[in-house]
Amino acid sequence: MGISPKQFLHYLTLGYTKEQLQNAETLATTTYKAGLSSTGRLHDLFVKLEAMTPGMYKKQGEGLEVSYGFFDSPFGEYTLATIQDKICHLAFQTNSRAASLQELKDRWPKAQYTEQQKELTTLSQQIFDFKSTKPLPVLVKGTPFQIKVWEALLRIPEGQVASYQQIATAIGNPKAIRAVGTANGQNWIGYLIPCHRVIRSTGAFNHYRWDALRKKIMIGWEAAKLNNV
Numbered sequence: 001m002g003i004s005p006k007q008f009l010h011y012l013t014l015g016y017t018k019e020q021l022q023n024a025e026t027l028a029t030t031t032y033k034a035g036l037s038s039t040g041r042l043h044d045l046f047v048k049l050e051a052m053t054p055g056m057y058k059k060q061g062e063g064l065e066v067s068y069g070f071f072d073s074p075f076g077e078y079t080l081a082t083i084q085d086k087i088c089h090l091a092f093q094t095n096s097r098a099a100s101l102q103e104l105k106d107r108w109p110k111a112q113y114t115e116q117q118k119e120l121t122t123l124s125q126q127i128f129d130f131k132s133t134k135p136l137p138v139l140v141k142g143t144p145f146q147i148k149v150w151e152a153l154l155r156i157p158e159g160q161v162a163s164y165q166q167i168a169t170a171i172g173n174p175k176a177i178r179a180v181g182t183a184n185g186q187n188w189i190g191y192l193i194p195c196h197r198v199i200r201s202t203g204a205f206n207h208y209r210w211d212a213l214r215k216k217i218m219i220g221w222e223a224a225k226l227n228n229v
Contacts (some may be wrong), residue, residue, distance in 0.1 A: 017042060062110040069117040070097055071124040074221055075214050078190070079104060080124055086139035090127070090190045092210035107141070107188070127192065130225045138189055145176075149183035156197040159223035163201040185209055191218065 013034055020030040031042045066088070068081040073092075079100045081089035089107070093100045105113060126132055140147060148171045155170070156162050162170075168180045180198075185207075187195045196215045200206050208215035 064108055064111040066104070066108065066111050066113050067116040067120060068101065068104060068113060069115060069120040069124070070100075071121070073128050073191075075191075075218055080120055080127075082120065082123070083139050086137040087123070087189060087192065088139040088141070089188050090192060091188060092190055092214060094210055136192060138192060140189065140193070142183070142186065145179065146183040146186060149180055150187060150193045150195075153184070153187075153194050153197065156194060158194075159219065159226045161197050161199045161219060164198060165201050167198060 013036070017030050017034050020033055021027075025033070027039050027042060031039045034042070036042050064083055066081050066083055068079060068089070070077055070093075071080055076092055077097075078090060078092045079097070080087065081104055089104050091100060091103060101113075105111075123136070126134065126136060140150065142150065149167060152167050152170045164177045164180045164184070165174070167184075168174050168176045171180075173179075184195045184198050187193050187209075190196070190210060196208060196218045205212050205215055
C-alpha cells in the first residue's frame, strides 16, 4: 500500500474515532474506546492527519459562515466560496451546480451557506486577471504534509510544469511520490494553488480532479499569455 504498518494503524484509528465522534460520543469516551492513552494523543492524531482538532471535527463547521457563487472563467464555470473574505474553495464544475455546491457543503456539513453572487463578483474577476499582481487571500484546510506540497506547487512558474518526483524532492521527501499525488488531488483551491502544473515524469498529464483536458488547456493558456500569443 506504500505506507508503513504504523501509518496504517494511525489511519484505522483515525477512521474509528471519527465514527465515534459523529455518533455523539465525548472526546474522553472516544479516546478510551480507541485505546489511546489520553485525549492529548487523540488531539495529536487529528491535527497530524486531519488538520483540525477533534473538537473542530465534532462541530463539522458549526458556526462558520460560508459565502459562495458560480462564475465563468476561461476554463468553464466554477464554484467560488469564501470564509471571512478568504477563498476557501475554487472548484471547476464537472457536473451540475447542485452537485458542485454539495461537494462544498460536504467539507463543512454544519456551516451556514449564503449565495452572494454579486458580492463575490469583484473577487472572481481578479482570479484570472493575468496582469494582476495583487495577492489573493486563501484559507487552506490540510495536513502539514499536504500544505508542504501545496506550497511547493506555488513555486512552479506559470506556464511550466513539474513532475510528482520533483515535488517530492522539493519538499525533502523524494520517496513520497504517491503521497504527493494524493495531496495534489486533495487540493480544493483550483488554479490559485496550481495542482494543474504537476504531471508524470513520463510527460503524461495523468488525471485531474476537474478533467485532464481542462488541465492541458490551463497550462497552454498560461504559456500563451506569457508569450503574448
